[in-house]
Amino acid sequence: MREIRKKSVVPVYAVAAAWLIYALFFPLYLLWHFILLIIIVIFVYLLFSKLFPGKLIKVKEPEKETSTGNPELDAIIKDGKTAIKEMGRLYASIPETSVKSKIMEIMNISEKIIKNAESDRRDIPMTRKFLNYYLPTTIKLLHAYDRMYAQGIGGDNISGTMVRIEDMLDTIAKAYKKQLDALFAHEALDIETDIQVMDGMLRREGLKDKEF
Numbered sequence: 001m002r003e004i005r006k007k008s009v010v011p012v013y014a015v016a017a018a019w020l021i022y023a024l025f026f027p028l029y030l031l032w033h034f035i036l037l038i039i040i041v042i043f044v045y046l047l048f049s050k051l052f053p054g055k056l057i058k059v060k061e062p063e064k065e066t067s068t069g070n071p072e073l074d075a076i077i078k079d080g081k082t083a084i085k086e087m088g089r090l091y092a093s094i095p096e097t098s099v100k101s102k103i104m105e106i107m108n109i110s111e112k113i114i115k116n117a118e119s120d121r122r123d124i125p126m127t128r129k130f131l132n133y134y135l136p137t138t139i140k141l142l143h144a145y146d147r148m149y150a151q152g153i154g155g156d157n158i159s160g161t162m163v164r165i166e167d168m169l170d171t172i173a174k175a176y177k178k179q180l181d182a183l184f185a186h187e188a189l190d191i192e193t194d195i196q197v198m199d200g201m202l203r204r205e206g207l208k209d210k211e212f
Contacts, residue, residue, distance in 0.1 A: 080111075099145065
């Protein structure tokens with residue numbers, strides 16, 4: 001956050017008033033009157049600017065785009081933020097409580113999937129597939145639900161489609177969880193390898209109790 005000063009309009013009104021009053025009483029067709037008026041309005045503007053300096057308001061600093069050094073990962077992070085932001089907008093727009101909770105769950109899992117690509121770049125291809133199809137399709141369904149809910153009427157097409165979307169959101173949440181779990185396959189394999197290596201070293205050094 002940074003502070004900026006929003007200028008007051010009072011000095012402008014004061015200048016306009018000074019100009020009008022002077023013009024009513026003195027002839028502006030004489031050059032020296034015109035010069036004197038300019039001096040007066042400058043003085044009035046400076047005086048009222050000091051008396052009415054305006055308000056200090058806080059504005060949010062624009063987020064600076066940081067690079068990971070990997071263009072593909074940078075694109076994933078950027079696209080992911082855009083998609084999650086749009087889901088956040090839909091979360092705020094859709095009043096149905098049960099649907100909102102599903103959207104929030106999907107958003108949380110999506111954030112974890114994208115963050116995982118930052119920590120393990122071997123998962124970039126799978127994450128890109130997730131961003132190219134699964135996330136856009138989910139947002140498309142939420143857009144449809146939002147539009148239909150806004151109609152405020154029932155009917156076989158609207159009500160039936162909304163129910164199917166609600167059911168599909170449960171399926172999507174489960175699928176996203178499986179996707180997140182699958183992304184840890186590389187790490188799980190690495191850890192298993194580390195465990196086996198350490199276990200072998202402990203056995204050779206006689207530091208591990210014998211199993212009976």
